[in-house]
Amino acid sequence: MGIVVNETGNSNQSDKSKRKWVYAKKPGGKLFNYRQIVGYGLLLFFFLGPILKINGNPFLMFNIVERKFSIFGNLFYPQDFHIFLFGMLIVMVCIVLFTAVYGRVWCGWTCPQTIFMELIFRRIEYLIEGDWMQQKKLNEGPDTDAKAWKKVLKHSIFLLISFIISNLFLAYIIGIDALIKIATDPIDQHIVGFLSIIVFTLVFYFVFAYVREIVCTRICPYGRLQGVLLDDNSVTVAYDTARGEPRGKIRKGDDSPKGDCIDCNLCVHVCPTGIDIRKGTQLECVSCTACIDACDAVMDKINKPRRLIGFYTLAQAEGKESIEKGKKKNTRAIVYSIVLVVLMSIFGFMIFSRSDVDGRLLRAKGSTYQLKDDGTVANLYTLEVLNKTNKELDFKLESPDKGVRIQIVNPISHLAREGSAKLSLFLILDQKDIKKYKSDIKVNIISGDKVIEEMETTFIAPPAK
DSSP, rough: OOOOOOOOOOOSGEEEEEEOOOOOOOOOOOOHHEEEEEEEHHHHHHHHHOEETTEESSSSSETTTTEEEETEEEEEEEGGHHHHHHHHHHHHHHHHHHHHHHSSSHHHHHHHHHHHHHIIIIIHHHHHHSHHHHHHHHHHHHHHHHHHHHHHHHHHHHHHHHHHHHHHHHHHHOOOOHHHHHHHHHGGGOOOHHHHHHHHHHHHOOOOOOOIIIIIIOOOOOGHHHHHHHOOOOOEEEOOOHHHHOOOOTTTOOOSOOSSSSOOOOOHOOTTTOOOOOGOOOOOOOOOOHHHHHHHHHHHHTTSOSSEEEEEHHHTTTTTSSSTOOOOHHHHHHHHHHHHHHHHHHHHHHHHOOOOEEEEEETTTTTOOOOOOEEEEEEEEEEEEEEOOSSSSEEEEOOTTTTHHHHHHHOOOOOOOOOOOEEEEEEEEEEGOOSEEEEEEEEEEEEEEEEEEEEEEEEOOOOOO
């Protein structure tokens, strides 16, 4: 039987199967301000990514359907898959590196799920329903007209934002021009595109209105990798147990030994995943630092040093190493950094050495050399030329090798933007100049006075006697 869960956390199952709805207190503080700068900056990047164009190409586009990608305005096709693969490797190494050194800092500061949830959807919730206590009272209170209007307003805005996100998400896949065409043409001309937008909208709405922190605590596999990636020298958000315990309220006349933690539970109230950071390292912690800001504010009020909760290594958090001793060398982080630098260097070389035109010169299947009466030998080839730019291109073929002549069967010298052409051609050599049965021959694609692609193939002919 399925479990029906509403915003009050009620269900029709036993207490063990109930979902505890997380009401996160509105965060604030220095680290939260930094996180807003990072988050809203990434949101701006997300919204402008498919809209901005460089040289007529989208700043970012991942068109899986047409197998065409645009990264920073540069078009990539299946022929450039090796470059795209290196880019993905760099992203993966970055995530692994930062996890090994700083825990789930990716989750709390740059993950789209966290940014959308905490900086957009939850902010709207605060604006309409109030802070966490007001939200809880509203959901647990009686059904009134005011409650109904607030719920209708909130979920209507959630649906509208989900619709905008789904359109942007689709723009990353098919391009902004295709998306505008879907929006402006009659619906019956783009049924698949229209249904895709509706499905994406409902998925995003369901995730941010109901699933919420469960994405981070149960669904996302990245959080489960922490146990493998973290070691004693990994820095993560942690509670200084030695300083904080034994915790207890401040009371006049109470001279019993106590730690700095006054057990106010603010660190729990502000946590977006509903955990108690004082219970030690937990997979559900996304390193959002909301608990650090909340605890620092309390420490300021009771005239205690800040960072009772802070960024500490696992060894420090578990008491294996004192806070004052500082961090040790993290050999694994150094190794990851070296790998990352190497990958980025290779990726940069591939990007800057990449040509605007891709050419594939292959011997025609089933053909052999042709001996001619004038003493020459000809080999038949097929050439596929792809224009990777957003501009039309005129080109010609030349060989830098001495004595090589090119005879094109179907003369084509013009490529449309993002266009391709398939040519058949003969490479011809005088037999008297042939020294061995197989020779390497170069053919260049030239546009204007510039060689834009160099190709190499094998020429087969009997050597001169």
